[in-house]
Amino acid sequence: MDKILTGNWKSMRPYASALDRLRNAGLRPTRQRLALAKLLFENGDRHITAEDLHSEARNAGVSVSLATVYNTLHQFTQTELLREVVVESGRAYFDTNTTQHSHFFFEKSGRLMDIPADAIEISQLPSAPDGAEISGIDVTVRIDA
Amino acid sequence: MDKILTGNWKSMRPYASALDRLRNAGLRPTRQRLALAKLLFENGDRHITAEDLHSEARNAGVSVSLATVYNTLHQFTQTELLREVVVESGRAYFDTNTTQHSHFFFEKSGRLMDIPADAIEISQLPSAPDGAEISGIDVTVRIDA
DNA sequence: TGGCGAGCTTAGAATCATTCTTAGCTTGAC
DNA sequence: GTCAAGCTAAGAATGATTCTAAGCTCGCCA
Ligand SMILES: [Mn+2]
Ligand SMILES: [Mn+2]
Ligand SMILES: [Zn+2]
Ligand SMILES: [Zn+2]
Numbered sequence: 001m002d003k004i005l006t007g008n009w010k011s012m013r014p015y016a017s018a019l020d021r022l023r024n025a026g027l028r029p030t031r032q033r034l035a036l037a038k039l040l041f042e043n044g045d046r047h048i049t050a051e052d053l054h055s056e057a058r059n060a061g062v063s064v065s066l067a068t069v070y071n072t073l074h075q076f077t078q079t080e081l082l083r084e085v086v087v088e089s090g091r092a093y094f095d096t097n098t099t100q101h102s103h104f105f106f107e108k109s110g111r112l113m114d115i116p117a118d119a120i121e122i123s124q125l126p127s128a129p130d131g132a133e134i135s136g137i138d139v140t141v142r143i144d145a
Numbered sequence: 146m147d148k149i150l151t152g153n154w155k156s157m158r159p160y161a162s163a164l165d166r167l168r169n170a171g172l173r174p175t176r177q178r179l180a181l182a183k184l185l186f187e188n189g190d191r192h193i194t195a196e197d198l199h200s201e202a203r204n205a206g207v208s209v210s211l212a213t214v215y216n217t218l219h220q221f222t223q224t225e226l227l228r229e230v231v232v233e234s235g236r237a238y239f240d241t242n243t244t245q246h247s248h249f250f251f252e253k254s255g256r257l258m259d260i261p262a263d264a265i266e267i268s269q270l271p272s273a274p275d276g277a278e279i280s281g282i283d284v285t286v287r288i289d290a
Numbered sequence: 291t292g293g294c295g296a297g298c299t300t301a302g303a304a305t306c307a308t309t310c311t312t313a314g315c316t317t318g319a320c
Numbered sequence: 321g322t323c324a325a326g327c328t329a330a331g332a333a334t335g336a337t338t339c340t341a342a343g344c345t346c347g348c349c350a
Binding site (some may be wrong): 029084086088090091092106107113116120121122123124126128129130132135136137140141142143144145 | 177223227229231232233234235236237249252260261264269270271274275277278279281283284286287290
Binding site (some may be wrong): 032069 | 297299300301302307308319
């Protein structure tokens with residue numbers, strides 16, 4: 001049980017309920033976190049900004065402050081419920097797909113789209129200097145549209 | 146000669162003088178642009194932020210405003226004297242190496258380091274949806290140090 | 291069941307990088 | 321030399337994000 005409550009549980013079922021996800025992450029299931037988790041995880045794979053999630057929540061009748069949206073997105077990222085994707089300076093996207101995969105980024109619309117992990121292959125990665133840890137590899141294919 | 150003055154000249158010599166680079170890009174060689182070009186291009190491959198270039202200029206006794214540093218970096222980027230690299234939301238890096246290559250990003254120090262183009266190989270790129278134009282492929286290897 | 295402290299939420303201020311505005315300088319073609 | 325187009329710069333404005341600090345809420349425990 002201990003492992004479950006400390007978060008970082010890698011083998012989350014894709015259809016785990018919002019409540020289960022919060023429990024597994026060791027986060028209290030508050031009204032705000034539950035509502036945001038539902039919006040994020042019950043609508044398929046998503047790439048969303050804090051502002052967009054905030055307005056989506058309000059449109060859905062959920063009263064939550066922007067500060068809490070930011071707090072929650074960061075907590076979800078830390079507990080690996082989400083992944084942060086950086087493709088444009090000055091804007092952060094949060095991705096509900098936490099597996100290793102790449103993205104198409106449509107520069108005009110600001111839309112992000114997954115590229116399945118097996119549709120791109122990276123060969124002969126250079127080893128990190130000093131034997132430092134590689135914490136991730138981000139591949140973005142920019143589309144001029 | 147026309148082609149030279151309209152910028153986008155791909156075959157710039159690596160040791161072209163700052164003045165030549167501005168001429169080739171079709172930019173007036175003002176005192177500020179010359180000074181910034183020298184700082185950027187006479188010190189090997191660099192990855193630098195606007196703020197950092199600004200303080201570097203001032204330390205070197207060059208009087209230039211931050212607004213002009215931003216303007217200049219963007220003009221250099223448009224004329225392909227520089228390439229913009231996004232690895233962290235809220236911070237833009239400008240790269241004096243405009244050839245296709247990847248980066249190590251040291252998350253703690255905020256340092257960027259080139260990975261030679263031939264040290265990484267990407268196979269079977271998926272075609273862009275709709276036959277849209279791919280304007281670039283960014284590969285960032287994040288180092289947790 | 292009620293109390294309580296840790297944890298959470300929030301409005302609004304603050305921060306930070308970047309962009310904009312606008313007025314005054316430069317540059318270079320003629 | 322003159323003059324318009326191009327350029328610079330101080331400071332205000334912007335926009336995303338973070339911080340502050342004050343008041344709620346949650347859930348464990350008596
Ligand atoms: Mn958005
Ligand atoms: Mn910096
Ligand atoms: Zn994704
Ligand atoms: Zn580089």
